[in-house]
Amino acid sequence: MSRRPIVILTALDVEYQAIREKLVDPRLHRHPQGTLFEIGRLADGRCQVALAHVGKGNQSAAVLAERAINEFTPAALLFVGVAGALRSHLALGDVVVATHVYAYHGGTSKDDGLKSRPRVWETSHSADQVARHIKRTGSWARGLPSHGRAPALHFGPIAAGEVVLNSRVSPHARWLESNYNDALAIEMEGAGVAQAGHLNGKLPVVVIRGISDRADGTKEDTDREQWQPRAAANAAAFAAALAEELAAEEHDDTQPAVPDTERSPAMHKTRNIAQDNARVMVQAGTVHGGIRISPEPIPPTDLAEALSGLRARLQQARAAGHLDEDTYTAAEAELTEADDALKANTPQSRGRLVLALKKLRGLIGDVADLAAEVATIITLAKGLS
Numbered sequence: 001m002s003r004r005p006i007v008i009l010t011a012l013d014v015e016y017q018a019i020r021e022k023l024v025d026p027r028l029h030r031h032p033q034g035t036l037f038e039i040g041r042l043a044d045g046r047c048q049v050a051l052a053h054v055g056k057g058n059q060s061a062a063v064l065a066e067r068a069i070n071e072f073t074p075a076a077l078l079f080v081g082v083a084g085a086l087r088s089h090l091a092l093g094d095v096v097v098a099t100h101v102y103a104y105h106g107g108t109s110k111d112d113g114l115k116s117r118p119r120v121w122e123t124s125h126s127a128d129q130v131a132r133h134i135k136r137t138g139s140w141a142r143g144l145p146s147h148g149r150a151p152a153l154h155f156g157p158i159a160a161g162e163v164v165l166n167s168r169v170s171p172h173a174r175w176l177e178s179n180y181n182d183a184l185a186i187e188m189e190g191a192g193v194a195q196a197g198h199l200n201g202k203l204p205v206v207v208i209r210g211i212s213d214r215a216d217g218t219k220e221d222t223d224r225e226q227w228q229p230r231a232a233a234n235a236a237a238f239a240a241a242l243a244e245e246l247a248a249e250e251h252d253d254t255q256p257a258v259p260d261t262e263r264s265p266a267m268h269k270t271r272n273i274a275q276d277n278a279r280v281m282v283q284a285g286t287v288h289g290g291i292r293i294s295p296e297p298i299p300p301t302d303l304a305e306a307l308s309g310l311r312a313r314l315q316q317a318r319a320a321g322h323l324d325e326d327t328y329t330a331a332e333a334e335l336t337e338a339d340d341a342l343k344a345n346t347p348q349s350r351g352r353l354v355l356a357l358k359k360l361r362g363l364i365g366d367v368a369d370l371a372a373e374v375a376t377i378i379t380l381a382k383g384l385s
Contacts, residue, residue, distance in 0.1 A: 004250060005039065005048040006243040007074040009065060011189050014229050015081040016053045018236035022143070023049060024326075031071055035064060042240050045330065046362040047247035050074065054189065058103070058160055062192030069200050075250035076127060076204040079193045080239040082231045083158065083185035084165055084215030086176070091211065092227050093151045095234050096185045097131050098158040098207040099123055103191035104180055105161045116179040121194035127204035130245050131155070137351040140241035144234060151210070151234045156184040158207055160191035165215045173215075185209050206242065210235035248358035303342060303384070306377045311335055313370060322367050334360040338381075354381050 010016040020026060023040030029050070030036055038051045050072050054064040065077060083096065090096070099122065106117040123131075134140050135153045144150065159180050167173050176186070190207040197205030210231030213219040222228075314335065318328040334356045341353035361374040 004075040005050045005072050006076050006078060006247055007050045007052070007065075007068045007072055008078045008080055008239060008243065009052055009054050009061065009068065009189075009193060010079070011054055011056050011061065011081050012228070012232075013053070015232045015235075016051065018229070018232040019049070019051055019080060019239065022236060022240045023051065026051070031067060033067065035067055037068070037071075042244060043330075045244045045247075045334075045359045046327075046365060047244045049243060056188055057162060058189055058192030060192070061189035062196050065193045065196035066199070069196060069203065074203070076206065076243070076246045077193065077197055078239050078243060079189060079205070079207045080232075080235050081187065081189070081209055082212035082228055082235070083187040083209035084213045084219070085211045086159070086183050086186055086215060090154065090184060091149075091152065092214070092222060093149065093230055093234055094154060094211045095151050095231075095238050096154045096156065096158060096209045096211065097123075097238070098190060098209070099128065099155050100157050101190040101194040101207055102157060102159045102180055102183060103161070103195075104159045104176065104183075105163075114175060116175075118179070119191070119195075121191070121198050121205075123206055124202065124204040126249070127206050127242075127246065128155075130249060131206065131242055133351060134238070134241050134245060134355075137348060137355055139352055139355050140238045143237035143240050145230070145237075148230070153238065154184055157182050158190050158209060159183040159186045160188060160194075160207075161186070162188060164188070164219075166213070166217055166219045168216045185211065186215055204246065208235050208239050208242070244359055244362070245355060248355075248362055303377065303380050306380060307335065307339055307342065310370075310373060310377065313373065314364070317364070317367055317370060323364065327363055331360055331363045334363065342381075350381070350384050353384075354378060357381055 008019050010019060020038065022042055023038065024043050026038040026040035028036060029039050035052060039048065041048050050068065052064060052068060054061045061079070068074070069077065101121050103119040106119055108115045108117055132155065141150060159176060163172060165173060165186050187209055193207065194205055197203045212227045212231035213222040314323065314328065314331055317323045323331065337356040338353050338360065341349040341356060357374060357378045361371055361378065364370045364374065
């Protein structure tokens with residue numbers, strides 16, 4: 001399991017519920033100033049999520065995002081919800097992942113009109129790369145509702161202001177089109193969250209929005225047709241997949257590095273040379289603490305064989321009580337996904353293979369020997385050509 005949670009913020013109850021439905025055993029966490037978070041793990045893995053409802057508007061989003069960052073020191077911050085489409089090629093229910101967020105209300109009023117003075121925050125390169133990888137593999141589609149058309153996933157700018165836009169011909173709409181004509185969608189919280197992330201160093205912040213209306217005067221109709229909950233569910237599906245992968249990436253980054261013998265003079269105080277069939281089990285100058293010597297594992301070289309062996313050891317771990325039934329079931333599902341991806345043997349399936357293995361490692365992270373074995377298999381999978 002990742003050492004740090006992923007914080008997910010929402011503005012509307014329907015958005016909050018779409019995320020909450022993906023959490024297992026959520027528990028309340030009360031901030032000293034009264035903000036309530038629910039903390040749980042995602043049903044598909046061991047990624048821990050801290051979820052909060054911030055209400056409408058960039059100001060409240062910024063304040064509560066800062067509060068969440070200070071409370072949890074998260075691995076990433078996601079804002080998940082619905083938005084209005086600004087481009088005609090976006091369909092209702094599609095999902096937009098922000099490449100950058102415009103705070104579009106900044107400006108100067110002059111005799112000849114309002115001159116734009118925008119602020120903009122880009123999504124971090126690493127988070128953007130992970131999100132695009134998830135789109136390529138299509139792994140996020142497993143979390144989509146089973147009914148209806150599969151939504152398209154778009155990457156592009158999002159405009160965040162303080163006004164609900166429901167017209168394509170109003171002065172406000174024309175001003176947006178004139179100054180921000182590359183924006184795909186419009187909403188009211190992304191700029192506040194993006195600024196909070198910017199002020200906290202390198203924290204990855206991703207804004208994910210499901211398209212619930214067309215911002216063209218038909219919002220009441222689309223609301224009656226229940227597009228808000230449908231769009232929120234689609235955005236939540238992608239957010240869950242992204243949170244799992246960001247947590248896995250954070251787990252990679254926090255693994256202890258192998259000591260560099262060129263930078264560790266103590267490792268050279270004693271030099272052992274093995275000849276013929278001899279094997280050196282411990283090679284060190286001074287060893288502190290207890291020593292446990294066990295047979296040296298032989299790294300697998302065949303990926304299919306490695307996955308088969310891992311399945312057997314998962315079953316042994318369950319029988320020994322090291323894995324509970326829910327964890328074993330989820331781990332077995334990810335291992336089956338890895339098997340299927342390996343058999344497909346396409347560039348896309350290789351991405352699915354690595355993603356499934358990373359999720360598997362997160363699930364069994366509390367069993368050190370198994371986690372180490374999965375890490376070795378991930379290395380093998382990344383080496384596929």
